[in-house]
Amino acid sequence: MNEFLSRRKLITTGLAAAGASGLAIAARLADRYGLIPPDHGGIYGAGETLTYASQRLLVSRQTLAREFHPSEISKVAPVNGEPPEQEVYERLLAGGFADWRLTLDGLVARPAVFSLEDLKRYPSRTQITHQACEEGWSFIAEWTGVPLSYILNLAGVGPRARYVVFVPFDEMWDSLDMNDALHPQTLLAYAMNGQELPTPHGAPLRLRVARQLGYKSVKYLSRITVTETLKNIGKGLGSASPEIGYSWYAGI
Amino acid sequence: MAQPAYLSRFATRGADVFDAPRHAFVVRITHWINTLSFFGLLVSGIAILLAHPRLYWGETGGVGTPSLVDLPLPFVLAGQSGWGRYLHFLSAWICVCNGFVYLVSGILMRHFRRNLLPSASQEPFPAYNVLQRFTYLGTIFGLFPFVIWTGLAMSPGLSSVFPTLVTALGGQQSARTLHFVAASFLVLFLIAHIAMVCAAGFLAGVRAMITGYGAERI
Numbered sequence: 146m147n148e149f150l151s152r153r154k155l156i157t158t159g160l161a162a163a164g165a166s167g168l169a170i171a172a173r174l175a176d177r178y179g180l181i182p183p184d185h186g187g188i189y190g191a192g193e194t195l196t197y198a199s200q201r202l203l204v205s206r207q208t209l210a211r212e213f214h215p216s217e218i219s220k221v222a223p224v225n226g227e228p229p230e231q232e233v234y235e236r237l238l239a240g241g242f243a244d245w246r247l248t249l250d251g252l253v254a255r256p257a258v259f260s261l262e263d264l265k266r267y268p269s270r271t272q273i274t275h276q277a278c279e280e281g282w283s284f285i286a287e288w289t290g291v292p293l294s295y296i297l298n299l300a301g302v303g304p305r306a307r308y309v310v311f312v313p314f315d316e317m318w319d320s321l322d323m324n325d326a327l328h329p330q331t332l333l334a335y336a337m338n339g340q341e342l343p344t345p346h347g348a349p350l351r352l353r354v355a356r357q358l359g360y361k362s363v364k365y366l367s368r369i370t371v372t373e374t375l376k377n378i379g380k381g382l383g384s385a386s387p388e389i390g391y392s393w394y395a396g397i
Numbered sequence: 398m399a400q401p402a403y404l405s406r407f408a409t410r411g412a413d414v415f416d417a418p419r420h421a422f423v424v425r426i427t428h429w430i431n432t433l434s435f436f437g438l439l440v441s442g443i444a445i446l447l448a449h450p451r452l453y454w455g456e457t458g459g460v461g462t463p464s465l466v467d468l469p470l471p472f473v474l475a476g477q478s479g480w481g482r483y484l485h486f487l488s489a490w491i492c493v494c495n496g497f498v499y500l501v502s503g504i505l506m507r508h509f510r511r512n513l514l515p516s517a518s519q520e521p522f523p524a525y526n527v528l529q530r531f532t533y534l535g536t537i538f539g540l541f542p543f544v545i546w547t548g549l550a551m552s553p554g555l556s557s558v559f560p561t562l563v564t565a566l567g568g569q570q571s572a573r574t575l576h577f578v579a580a581s582f583l584v585l586f587l588i589a590h591i592a593m594v595c596a597a598g599f600l601a602g603v604r605a606m607i608t609g610y611g612a613e614r615i
Binding site for chain 1 (some may be wrong): 556
């Protein structure tokens with residue numbers, strides 16, 4: 146009986162140890178291949194990790210979001226939130242954004258500062274895509290801007306870079322992994338439906354992330370930083386959204 | 398082993414002895430995990446719906462555009478959809494993984510064939526009548542897959558890889574509306590299911606789904 150028990154104990158302990166080290170190895174591999182989201186902790190972390198990892202395995206860097214015909218552009222394009230109330234933003238808005246600059250820094254070979262005119266001189270991309278809000282409503286609009294990958298390549302992204310952080314004039318900073326940052330449909334958009342980007346939609350420049358929900362498309366951009374880790378920014382959850390209860394990855 | 402006298406006394410009353418095998422172990426464990434995950438999906442689904450309780454048809458829709466249905470519910474814009482979405486997707490993963498175990502074991506152990514397929518019933522006292530069997534089969538093989546499909550069709554990530562997911566349904570807002578309709582039918586099923594369990598004896602039914610044994614059917 147004793148022998149049986151000790152053998153059983155041996156087997157279960159062995160299995161538990163194998164399971165634990167297996168999980169640890171899986172976690173390390175998953176992190177290495179960028180399958181773990183920054184908000185992987187807490188009670189909902191397992192679900193977030195499964196969603197993010199499975200979408201990263203299914204959705205390649207080249208997979209394009211659906212694009213639409215000009216006749217499908219929505220007549221109404223609602224927005225959430227108000228333009229930033231910071232004095233510096235209001236001054237730039239009053240001056241027609243002539244003095245506005247976009248800073249690009251972090252893990253890049255050539256940090257740079259761009260004016261709106263600089264960005265408009267670069268090769269542009271125009272796309273008609275669907276944007277859904279996490280609340281449930283959605284609209285289709287045409288966006289024109291410079292692909293984020295273009296200015297990242299101009300600056301020369303370092304080999305250790307894993308995330309691109311977007312700092313706007315308001316508090317809703319966010320970040321993308323390199324899969325979405327270098328995606329051909331990820332734009333720094335300065336025009337919407339053939340017009341200058343309207344102020345409520347993020348003037349003078351906003352991010353467009355075609356394969357995620359609307360709140361990932363940061364408005365009122367001021368600075369872009371390339372980084373290896375998100376742990377030392379804010380609460381270390383990857384963006385302002387998880388700090389107020391919304392997931393970092395919004396591909397679902 | 399000596400049988401205590403009081404047990405045999407009870408045995409003569411038939412219905413008080415719960416020794417008739419009723420539900421297999423996998424069926425019981427997946428039933429309760431499904432109960433928990435479905436409850437999580439329902440509560441979080443309501444929290445998400447309340448952020449915008451209007452339904453549309455086609456690709457787009459929002460305040461200022463014509464809706465299909467304005468549900469008689471308040472707009473709750475106090476950030477309840479954040480935890481709602483976290484809980485919804487965690488519960489969905491549990492529900493889908495659990496459902497997969499149930500499906501595979503149900504095929505291997507002939508649970509569907511023996512207990513749910515109407516034609517194959519050879520028992521003198523089948524547990525479920527034809528209508529119940531069709532309802533279970535329709536829920537397991539119709540409603541659940543459809544609610545998963547319509548849910549995934551709303552994902553901008555997945556619809557970029559599999560556009561047919563959403564175009565086959567008539568658009569992203571159509572998918573959202575159909576997801577709500579499918580979820581409503583699942584809630585209807587749940588109400589009918591609980592009503593049937595109550596009619597057949599709630600405690601005995603719950604006990605059978607926990608222990609695996611029910612009263613002898615007479």
